[in-house]
Amino acid sequence: MSRPDLNLLYTLDVLLAEGSVVGAARRLRLSPSAMSRALARLRETTGDPLLVRAGRGLVATPRALELRQQIAQLVQDATAVLQPAKMLDPTRLERAFFVRSSEGFVENFGAALIARVATQAPGVRLRFVAKPDRGSAPLRDGRVDLEIGVVRADDGPEVRTQGLFRDRFVGVVGQGHPLTQGEITAARYAGGKHVLVSRRGLDRGPVDEALASLGLTRDIITIVGGFSAALALVRAAELIVAVPERHTTALRAGLHTFPLPVALSPVMVRMLWHPRLDADPGHCWLRENVRAVCALS
Template identity: 45%
Template sequence: MQLDLNLLAALDALLEEGSVAGAAARLHVTAPAMSRSLGRIRRTTGDQILVRTGRTMTPTPYAIAVREQVHELLHQVRGVLAPSRELDPATLERTFTLRWHDSLVALGGPVLLAAVRAQAPGVRLRFVAESTTDTPELRRGEVDLEANANRPNAPDIRAEHVGETRLVMVVRQGHPLTRARTVTAQQYAAAEHVTVSRRGNLSNAVDDALARLGLTRRVVAAAPTEAAALEFVRGTDLVVSVPEITARTAAADLGLALLPLPLELPSAPVYLSWHQRYDTDHAHTWLRALARTALATCGAS
């Protein structure tokens, strides 16, 4: 039997997207063409692959069983057929989508953009906001590179530890805590606080550390980004605890004061994450190298 490798790509897209329309959009073909490919796959495998359940389509037990194998096979085929020539960034025409933590965008983004513009003027960068929920954009190819404190658990997502940063507290100049020779945990807990949480959480690891000392703090607000939280702090006696790489720049730009956090907390890691399909992609490898340098420059080390 003669096999069509295009069916492998179609099957991978169908299993990833769970719909004919989604798979068609991913492979840039029409929905009728993808429907015909699904029909050929069904005839070849003797399995329905996807079955309709109401308004959605559900993978069959066979489809679930072979999903990872299909994905790995397609990755291997692309690796074999991929050109091995050297990359010339000056001639590269490509758009990369990056989902970085907002503080890393603010600090490392300009450094990365400057390097990309100098080496590859045909490359464009799309920085998109972090989602409030865990999303599969890396797997679907909608995001090329992530940078945040979370190490992904999915086996097909690569993660590289590129640095560490510690938490510090940030207050306005003239805040009562700035007059203390050394801020104690009790003084810290007695202040009113702002948390930073894209999910709106009013507690975090700081509260756990305080609880171990028998202390609690009063959190009066949760801000979705560190930039917003720092604005809350700017004209009040509120306190926010953020990564030092953010706070150092904010202190200069907003006239804020940095103080050591009087708690024992582990450093926050910084990870770069991408899908394994880009392991041997020359352009993606080039971008990752520039991203590492940009993050190191802004202090994530």
């Protein structure tokens, strides 16, 4: 069975409203002959004359009168569907957003973001989920609405990204550590016992590359998968760790922080989302709030 031409719905709506081929042609900016052909197609499709001559004009058949209200509603609904989305009213938004973030984001930005969202949109709930690995699959398949982190080349070309802030690495030790006193040179820094943070379990990082360029190596005592675990070890033992500054502000409370004695490039923390959510009003609103919170912190 062939599919009907849905454009005929709009044509029929105008014909029934005008009750005239000439009037409908004028309204649709068609020639009278083109409108007559359209009426012929409608008659063939519906199996009904729809409009028949009565004197100098046309009158609707019972079938046409039966269809008129239904057709008008269909055209109205289709027109509404194809319009741009209405301006969002956050106070009426009922939605849960799943945000996947690297460690430290929730601890440092989560409370401010939750408070901002609660003020603007009481019906919105944020669900923060862990980021055990990289990759765009959770964004692509819809398990996650937004991701916060550092973008790598293998995160997927289809992902949209926007920068939030730059972060730099700093050194952290416990209050009783020798590095809390005196000048911290590269050699003195390298001579301590270190914790390396590597989610993938690597035994070297950017700090090691920077030290190697100076002919130095450091003694890595242990490797952990996250900043909070590394900083917990630093609190309990005479160890050194390098962590991103803004991502660990809350986690470093009570510890001694110092500038690293080696040059490391800053990292850009970004938010990532799938293109299908680009124009989604609720998602646009969420991204605006994440940007605002990161700018204020």
